[in-house]
Amino acid sequence: MRSRAARAIGAALLAVTVTLAPLLGAAPTAVAATDTAQANLDYWWSAYGIDAAHDAGLTGKGVKVAILEQQINPDLPIFEGRSLRVSDKPVCAEDPPVATTDANPSSRHGTTMTALIIGNGEGADGIRGIAPDADVTFYGYGSGNCTPDIEEQISPFGYGVKLAVDGGAKIIFTSIGGTAQEGDGPAIAYAIARGAVVISASDNPDSTSDSVGFSPLTDQGTINGVVSAAAIDRNADLQKTDAGDPYVIPQTTVVAGGVRFPSVGRDGDWTTSGTASGSSYASPTVAGMLTLAAQKFPDATGNQLVQALISTTNGQQHEPARTEDGYGYGAAWLPTLLVSDPTALPDENPLMGESAGKTTGYPTSEQIEAAKAGGFVVAVESPRPRSFNEDGDASAAGSDMSAVIGWVVGGVAVLLVIAVIVTLVIVITIRRRKAGEGTHS
Template identity: 25%
Template sequence: MRPEFSRAWRAAAVAAGLIASVTVPSSALADSIRDRQWHVSALRLTEAHKISRGEGIIVAVVDSGVDAAHPDLAGSVLPGTDLGSAGDGRSDTAGHGTAMASAIAARGHGPGGGDGVIGVAPGARILPIRDQGSSGGSRGTGDGIRWAADHGAKIINISAGGADLSAVRSAVEYAIGKGIIVVAAAGNDGGPVEAPAMYPGVVAVAGTGRDGSLWPKSGRGREVVAAAPAAEIAGAEPGGRYSITAGTSDAAAITSGVLALVWAKFPSLDAANVINRLIKTADDKGEPGRDPSFGYGLVNPVRALTADVASAATHPLLPSAASPAPSAPASAREPGGPASSSDAARGGGNEQSPALMAAAIAAGALMVLAGGALAIFMRKRRKVHTGR
């Protein structure tokens, strides 16, 4: 992402009310940023880290790149790729990818790593894929997902969402077919689950607040697999900075970290059984069993690492002939909600009606005028520190 695009994105976000900046002294932040990671205690990560830290697991972050020079990510970011240039993905002018990487695998800094932020799986390695794609968002064209699948990723985190695109659907199917876990955010407008979270086999993640209730703007639908903290998440920002953010982007990244912990603890498991262990040990919330708000429940890292879970003979998220139809596509939301064009019908067809095509074109024009990248980077962002 070019610096001028980053500035434009941030300006549009401020205008839309999605970013409010609050600067505090560096000394005050240094003493408090770890304390602000409320999800660390809520998920009992200190206890989980005595069992597993995610060593040996590569998690791809298909996003805006990752600032590998951030002190809390030092040593955890592998050379990746920048599909828009000759870079290796280890820079980030937007900040979204860095925050997601820190939620997954930040190691802190200072004596004993006690300063800064800690990720869910601090022993995991991040494979950064900077994939802006033609739409200006981190889902790109699906090329980043394919690149991750071909370059050693065991888990692919996609903290973004939007309309159903056949290229992205195909890339997700390719990755899942290679035995890779794909994790994606459910969405941030309280509407149906977005792509790629809507696709069969994807771990679609909804968000929760501090009290464990559903985050009010979390996407909902029968595709939701699990829920994770999404409110007031402290994370890293480029240039040694930090931010407090909210959204299912963060929830997806936290869930990717939990899956990394499980796979490191049980390296002989295949993707289906790693996912099975995640959902069988989740804390059931909402309606009994799987429901459209929480899926199978709130992720529970300690139980996922310690519970006796029977093996799954088949992939728990891949549909059978009796599976219900998916939720309405993002493009079918009621008037007034964010509009998204659809590249392929949810049932698998490729033709669109003239009315739908016209609506898609109009929606695309509106997104450009409003700063279309906002529909892809699905986080509300509140900076608490602008750095050194």
């Protein structure tokens, strides 16, 4: 029996299909066996009403989006006329190549995820971006080992988030899975404090999926404040395990289309297209929706955008209600997201604590408050927290503290010198008196 969440999403999809029947030609509960990856992408494009959003002028213009991936080929025709920049500040100390013309798994994956945001439809894959006019910066880990180029204990994901926030990104997403690390808490707190949204793809059921393999119960989606996106097919079903069972990620925030989608290129060849499935596709889909919402409601904070995301799922506006059957708060839904004014919602992140599926305990609310006051604060518990401003230098607060310490140390040194001089004067005076007494005896 399908879960209540799946039935609700299926009902929303069915309603959309009835409305768009002349365009789609098939109900989501009876997908034709001959359907292609491109047909799947076109189906979700129509279900999400993306053309209608674009016609209304919502194309992501003016919104900064950061993509955390491994590699990309930014010179492909699919990016012509788009605002795409590969960050010149490396995430990794090894400074591996990020922009490459080599069609390998890392570059094809990063290129495909970027195309889902700003692709122009050129090429065999035909991928069009949800937010074609967004201002995109790509932060790459390279295809090999990556040691974050920072002294702090932080993962490439965490450091990428920090760099993205420094670059002014409003929407930050990754489709590269990884294990949650406590050292990333300050980076996520920094993003939340600066009004950004962080989205991460959840785990996939097998090692052939788009995401790097990791434990589904300890992935980045368990971090407080992070939107965890999982994939569903046109029947509103989750991905399946080898045994044919639904692959349930309990910490899922929302689900989105991501099964049998086209990919840019094949190994060694950029001119053809492959087919892939995975939460990798759900992450940029959700990020694209939030980008359009951020354009329409420029005064909305990242917290408010997340509030709107989880209260407009399944094609309805409602009080957020979460399940642990792998659907989270439901299916992200662009049409209802765009009619819900997030500025009327609380400016607090709703994805904090176990009730939201978060199990790591970080970042804490104290870390977020510290980040609001001092930027990227590494250690809240320290009496003198080390803070960094947007350039990664010591913050003004840190500089002021250093100045105070310098004055104190200097003052103590002066007092010691005075004490030594006074002591010498006293000793010399006493000796002279004794010498004088000896002479007159």
